[in-house]
Amino acid sequence: MSHAGEHGCHDDVCSRIIGSLGRRCDEERNVLALNVLLLGRRQSGRSSVGNALIGGEEFQTRPYLSGVSTTTECKLLSRTFRNFFRRQGAESDLLLRVLDTPQLTLRPHTLHQLCPEGVHVLVLIIRADQSHEDAHLEEQAQSLLGQDWRRHSLLVLTFTDHLKKAGLQPSDYLALSPDWLKALTEEVEGGAFFMDNSCDWASIRGGPLRERLLRLSARNHHKALTVQTEVSL
Numbered sequence: 001m002s003h004a005g006e007h008g009c010h011d012d013v014c015s016r017i018i019g020s021l022g023r024r025c026d027e028e029r030n031v032l033a034l035n036v037l038l039l040g041r042r043q044s045g046r047s048s049v050g051n052a053l054i055g056g057e058e059f060q061t062r063p064y065l066s067g068v069s070t071t072t073e074c075k076l077l078s079r080t081f082r083n084f085f086r087r088q089g090a091e092s093d094l095l096l097r098v099l100d101t102p103q104l105t106l107r108p109h110t111l112h113q114l115c116p117e118g119v120h121v122l123v124l125i126i127r128a129d130q131s132h133e134d135a136h137l138e139e140q141a142q143s144l145l146g147q148d149w150r151r152h153s154l155l156v157l158t159f160t161d162h163l164k165k166a167g168l169q170p171s172d173y174l175a176l177s178p179d180w181l182k183a184l185t186e187e188v189e190g191g192a193f194f195m196d197n198s199c200d201w202a203s204i205r206g207g208p209l210r211e212r213l214l215r216l217s218a219r220n221h222h223k224a225l226t227v228q229t230e231v232s233l
Ligand SMILES: Nc1nc2c(ncn2[C@@H]2O[C@H](COP(=O)(O)OP(=O)(O)OP(=O)(O)O)[C@@H](O)[C@H]2O)c(=O)[nH]1
Pocket: 040, 041, 042, 043, 044, 045, 046, 047, 048, 049, 060, 061, 062, 063, 064, 068, 069, 070, 071, 072, 103, 158, 159, 160, 161, 195, 196, 197, 198
């Protein structure tokens, strides 16, 4: 019995040491947390972009059959990518918090509640094959995040599989695109990113976009834009 007791004690000590080492490792990890806001029209592919970013299928996506949007309320999902990049000479994890939104109805107070630290990157989502102007998108960006929203924004053009089928390269597409889209692409700091969400695993698809977001955020020294909860008169 006493032998078994000694064993139990030894096991306890071991597990305490291992536990505390694990905790110390976690405490010492470098983690960069970025809040990413997805905005776009109904059925623009927002939730699919969210899935690509977090590398899963947790945001619900559905074709527009019933006349009702699939995303009717905000949903915040996060995922940590271990050792995603090097920062100040050390490996750093990337914690992405992705906020999917219903079509253009997000209120500043809701955004503030969900992202009290603000928004690091705004992803504007537009279907490449249906690029009619949407002034509300820019208005909404400005009213939520203020004048500086363009410095933190990236345009994601979805449904680019349809462009491929039409034999259009991204550069040809931009050259042929309407003036408002060309202007928006030039205005936003992160430029345009072409995305085909019809294929591949979400985690693979999202890799290049995650890197693009990180580079954009680094240009802003990983500072977040404050949510504009005060109404300016
Ligand atoms: N072919 C193709 N289909 C896509 C692409 N992105 C999304 N889809 C499909 O389009 C439909 C709508 O995509 P969602 O990601 O749900 O779009 P959403 O903007 O979140 O839609 P709502 O929340 O309903 O407004 C789904 O059936 C997706 O599978 C794409 O790049 N190419």
